[in-house]
Amino acid sequence: MQTPAAPGGVTLFLCGDVMTGRGIDQILPHPGKPGLHEACVHTARAYVKLAEAKHGPIPRPVGFATIWGAALDGLRRAAPDLRIVNLETAVTTSDHAWAGKGIHYRMHPANLPCLAAAGIDCCVLANNHVLDWGYQGLKETLDTLHRAGIATAGAGRDMDEAAAPAVLDVPGKGRVLVFAWATEDSGVPPAWRAGPSRPGVNLLAGLNASELQAVAGQVRAAKRPEDLMVASFHWGGNWGFGIPAQQREFAHGLIEFAEVDVVYGHSSHHVKGIEVYRDKPILYGCGDFLNDYEGIGGHEEFRGDLALMYFPTFEAGRLSSLVMTPIQIQRLRANTAPEPGVWWLMATLNRDGRQFGTGATRLAEQDLQLDWRARG
DSSP: OOOOOOTTSEEEEEESEEOOSHHHHHHSSSOOOOBOOOSSOOBTHHHHHHHHHHHOOOOSSOOTTGGGTTHHHHHHHHOOSEEEEEEOSEEOOOOOOOTTOSOOOEEOGGGTHHHHTTTOOEEEOOSSSTTTTHHHHHHHHHHHHHHTTOEEESEESSHHHHHSOEEEEETTTEEEEEEEEEEGGGTOOGGGBOBTTBOEEOEESOSSHHHHHHHHHHHHHHOOTTOEEEEEEEOSOSSOSOOOHHHHHHHHHHHHHSOOSEEEEEOSSSBOOEEEETTEEEESOBOEEEOSOTTOOSOGGGOTTEEEEEEEEEETTEEEEEEEEEEEEETTEEEEOOHHHHHHHHHHHHHHHGGGTOEEEEOSTTOEEEEOTTTO
């Protein structure tokens, strides 16, 4: 059984991309307009039908908590202090789809209780879908999340708000600061960069020395001695297990010069290897966690239907354990991963972590634990 958060430590919940728009929005209690501007698909309901063709009927509407499925049991067992996700959809009724962009995700604001159902504390918004429905859509997303008491990082009404961290208090344990950036190679249009008086995303020009210096300055300026620092990055392409050298060098620099405690990487549609550098975890790619991609063929070898719930625990700013709960996306919700899927995830973490001296071992029930001390 998973061990709950240690009394003196801080345990976080992190996961891959949470996309509650399009098809998922259509099965929730308050579906928005289903119309899409995609080349081949013109209604979000088509993605529900694809999922049903693959795995059977999906009742609708479903309750707000239904989409989290087995993940709710994982959260109860782990009892994390904070729950942080990359929300990869706009929360809006805006009809101003960003021109020239092939995919547009949105969830109706009345469906926001689906995030509260999982107790989400912070939504990272530095990604390639938060502006899918224009500046109006971004502003409504921010307003809706903030009214619900959910903190945000990585996008804002101007560059200062986009760059500012979410500051989260853990009673009796201190603060956790969440910074978030995106890179163009994850699909973020350059025009989405936030400006002095323009809404947008906290977009990096690249993973280079000058950007590292700027990022490190921002983080150090906000950090207090006992703060836990999370650096979220939406970076890289959707497919491929390889870790680009520039990502690894940049992540190391964040830990060395910005005193970041965890690098939370996403954009890949599948789980990638994990590194622990100077007792700080680097999650290069957390995969997807919720989406409506069922029934879409291609890239099956990457097992994008399999996901992990990441529960890193920190003691005195150092990683003391990293427990992971396997999940499978099916019928537009998170389900307990089948036994072959658990072993596939463990084998993938062992194979791709070998270069970093990390691997995964099996715990009770279905949980995995990162092993790095004996290997590195």
